[in-house]
Amino acid sequence: MENRHRTHEIRCPVHGFIGFSDWEREVINHPTFQRLRRIRQLAWTDQVYPGATHTRFEHSLGVMHIAGQLFDALVRSSSDLLKSTHGFTDDEIGRDRQIVRFAALLHDTGHGPFSHAAEDLFPKDNKGKHYKHEAYSGAAIRHTLKDAIENHPLNDAAIKADDVADLLEGNSRVGRRVIWRDLIDSQMDADRMDYLLRDSLHIGVDYGRYDWRRLLNTVRVIEMDPAPGVDSPNALRIGVTEGGVHAAEAMVLARYYMFTQVYFHKTRVAYDHHFKHAMNAILGGEAFPHPTAEGIGEYLRWNDWRVLGDLADGNGGEHGDRLRRRDHYREVFHTPENPTDGHLDLLRVIRKNLGLLVATAESSETSAYKLVASDILVVTDDSLRRVRALSQHSTVVRNLNLNPIKIVRLYSAPENAVAARAIVSKMIEDIK
């Protein structure tokens, strides 16, 4: 018989202990979720930072933990607004809470081997765009995890797998629950809040640290007024009070530092490139299966272990060989973080002069971790409860928004790197 009140705990280096129910435990124990133990959170970043061996498994538990805490904090701080003004009932809130926790727990179940590095090899949808891992997460939830989600004795609220997938995907069936999307996918979502702390811890840097507890303390459901003369009612949004401005600012800065120092590190980017081509060779030039009921089972058989086995067997072509021998491409030139037109002209000239010595060029604008402008909302502490964007409170955030990162890196094969760097140095010297 299920003990409704029994909770379980698992140790976490970031959060101490993460608690979960019998029901959540069943989902966690499902092979589809356990597969995340075999997907590295940061792909090949351990080639640069040896401690970066953590997996999507513990990260997903962390995201569930933070999402639950964010939800509880919002309900505590904004109870009147949710219940009295907008008619949320306790039952509805309880149901939403569980759906949010499942969505957070399962948001990464669709990741391919070595996380984002494989996404260029996903097939295209009917609009000609590559699927993203979120589509595979949705398929995994709707198909392989359906029974574990729906048929548990603790599912008094008749939660469907579709409810969880709809929230994750942001499709219109999500209904009024759409308000919780910001906890799953926004500038201040549970995913970001966990991975910044976790990646920072495992890598051994302090860049990703920020006062996340202060954010929990200051998070609110916000009701904004429409513009003057506009006759449309108030939509609900999620933001922080003025007291949370510096914690939110610190999180935006953490994201910036982690991107420039870790996620777009020159060597990590080289390894992503090698892995993509090695994986393409392993797949024989085919794409991964589609995120459908028919394809998801075969897709979920892919994980880091399987790919490493293929690489160990000598597969993966030239790039597989480079991965085995740690013989990665070397950076020979990069632009500044915010290149001017002059810097971009120089890049073009250098690239042209290097010719075939350029093995690849990688841009931060196409990175899966690309920085986007911050739009976190802040509500003032005074009786007026004015709402403004974080960038209106913070010059630092405003300047980051106005000057997006646009680094371009040029790489050569190791055997050509010395010659390429010599050409680049001479060109730069001649310009001076």
Add this chain to the structure above:
Amino acid sequence: MMKLFYFLQELKGIQLGYDFRLYTYGPFESEVLSDLSAACGRGVITEDAVQYGRGFGYVIAPTKRGEEFSNNFQTEYPDMAGMVDEVVREFGSFSAGELELRSTIFYVDREAIDSASTFLKQDIADRVHQIKPHFTVATILECIRDMVTNRQLQSISDA
């Protein structure tokens, strides 16, 4: 601006590379904000925040450099410029709230198309009302009828 970009890509078919998802405030893509901020940083537009009551918005205007860019764009890409003009004509006069509603209606319509489904007007109205309970069903239906008249919705079976 967010909703105009949404219609430019999803209704007019200009591939801007955005991936719009649904939030309380309608279809949203944070990269649109990034691109607007970057354009402001490069001196192509000005972006000034304006406060009103408990809300805020932005007044966005082209600079001289932006006007030059716009003129060049119209010369070099006349078809695309024509699509931009169409979107502004069809949607430019609506308030932020009306655009929020219309873009959400359109989003639901597109989902139906993508899943090869059809909807009655009432079905779409009910679904949009669930997402946006702050709009009445009557208001939503009126919007749907207007969008059907303008041939902006394709999944309606009782058009």
